[in-house]
Amino acid sequence: MSELSPVLKQATPVTVDHGEGCYLYGTDGRRYLDFTAGIGVTSTGHCHPRVVEAARAQIGSLIHGQYTTVMHRPLLELTAKLGAVLPEGLNSLFFANSGSEAIEAALRLVRQATGRPNVIVFHGGFHGRTVAAATMTTSGTRFSGGFSPLMGGVHVAPFPTAYRYGWSEEQATEFALRELDYLFQTLSAPAETAAFFVEPVLGEGGYIPGNTAFFQGLRERADRHGILLVFDEIQTGFGRTGKFFGHQHFGVRPDVITIAKGLASGFPLSGIAASEELMTKAWPGSQGGTYGGNAVACAAAVATLEVIESEGLVDNAAVRGRQLIEGVRKTATAAVGDVRGLGLLVGSEFTTAAGEPDTATASAAQRLAAEKGLLLLTCGAYSNVVRMIPPLVVSESQIDDALSLWSDVLDEI
Numbered sequence: 001m002s003e004l005s006p007v008l009k010q011a012t013p014v015t016v017d018h019g020e021g022c023y024l025y026g027t028d029g030r031r032y033l034d035f036t037a038g039i040g041v042t043s044t045g046h047c048h049p050r051v052v053e054a055a056r057a058q059i060g061s062l063i064h065g066q067y068t069t070v071m072h073r074p075l076l077e078l079t080a081k082l083g084a085v086l087p088e089g090l091n092s093l094f095f096a097n098s099g100s101e102a103i104e105a106a107l108r109l110v111r112q113a114t115g116r117p118n119v120i121v122f123h124g125g126f127h128g129r130t131v132a133a134a135t136m137t138t139s140g141t142r143f144s145g146g147f148s149p150l151m152g153g154v155h156v157a158p159f160p161t162a163y164r165y166g167w168s169e170e171q172a173t174e175f176a177l178r179e180l181d182y183l184f185q186t187l188s189a190p191a192e193t194a195a196f197f198v199e200p201v202l203g204e205g206g207y208i209p210g211n212t213a214f215f216q217g218l219r220e221r222a223d224r225h226g227i228l229l230v231f232d233e234i235q236t237g238f239g240r241t242g243k244f245f246g247h248q249h250f251g252v253r254p255d256v257i258t259i260a261k262g263l264a265s266g267f268p269l270s271g272i273a274a275s276e277e278l279m280t281k282a283w284p285g286s287q288g289g290t291y292g293g294n295a296v297a298c299a300a301a302v303a304t305l306e307v308i309e310s311e312g313l314v315d316n317a318a319v320r321g322r323q324l325i326e327g328v329r330k331t332a333t334a335a336v337g338d339v340r341g342l343g344l345l346v347g348s349e350f351t352t353a354a355g356e357p358d359t360a361t362a363s364a365a366q367r368l369a370a371e372k373g374l375l376l377l378t379c380g381a382y383s384n385v386v387r388m389i390p391p392l393v394v395s396e397s398q399i400d401d402a403l404s405l406w407s408d409v410l411d412e413i
Contacts, residue, residue: 113194239262335365
């Protein structure tokens with residue numbers, strides 16, 4: 001009898017029978033309020049009727065048409081629809097399946113386009129688990145350990161994580177940009193640096209938003225030195241932060257963005273967007289893949305975009321996100337050292353009385369929440385941040401229910 005790898009550990013004890021909206025229903029008959037959303041994937045909730053219908057209809061006509069062999073309508077329709085929401089000037093798309101693949105495609109593009117060998121990532125960032133993406137990931141050694149040597153040409157600069165440093169945001173930002181300039185002098189000369197890769201909000205790194213001064217500092221240095229700015233919007237895109245893309249909070253123009261997760265409401269689909277001028281600098285044959293741009297996934301993505309627009313889910317994420325973070329801050333006890341986030345990305349960092357990471361209490365809180373019917377996940381380098389990532393369809397009353405359960409959890413631990 002075969003079994004799943006023992007390394008795959010479930011974050012919750014739930015075996016799902018079915019899902020609907022913000023709820024998962026276990027085979028045990030219980031209903032769970034799902035504030036994990038498949039790690040930010042089920043943006044329109046579980047089994048949104050319009051997404052389900054779009055996928056069903058597509059399955060009946062074409063399941064897969066390999067897109068460097070033949071073209072199909074869902075891919076063309078999705079490409080056209082994304083043109084209405086992508087940042088200005090990013091009018092050329094390449095599709096893949098996973099976030100890691102999108103990062104690798106963006107890495108290949110920026111190196112080929114610039115002829116430069118190095119990239120700079122930022123401390124606490126998560127970009128994936130494949131070799132190049134894992135090399136670029138610094139949110140935890142669990143993602144990159146045990147299969148060295150990793151890829152060369154990746155250098156790490158500080159992210160303005162004010163809480164960890166014990167500084168103001170302004171101090172942390174000044175430090176991060178100063179150290180980036182020092183990195184240029186000591187590790188990767190600007191003329192050898194192809195791109196910056198950065199998340200608008202650190203995801204696995206602990207739900208830490210960046211800020212306008214920091215991102216504008218990156219943009220200024222990118223322009224000055226001919227470096228490309230890549231925003232990893234895999235977790236922050238498609239309305240999650242209360243704007244369509246996370247970088248739009250900071251008034252900074254990207255050269256490339258990577259997308260995945262909430263794009264197709266649970267179907268595997270990812271991509272990169274850049275200007276046509278930049279995309280044409282990719283070497284012939286360097287972009288492709290058997291399953292990229294799958295017809296059913298594309299049909300689901302088209303329906304997802306229609307639902308996001310027609311149901312006002314970006315605005316809902318902004319309003320419900322404010323409700324959520326304000327409520328989490330009000331319920332925080334002495335065990336919670338910091339509450340932060342942006343839109344429907346909210347993290348509670350657990351620390352000891354001495355200010356040290358408290359992994360045990362965070363884990364206990366996450367497990368107790370599941371027992372009470374609220375599904376959550378942890379993140380951060382020490383796994384001491386409990387994160388809330390509800391679907392974008394979450395209602396005011398569902399936020400209230402989650403906050404009530406979370407308050408009970410904090411009281412009991």
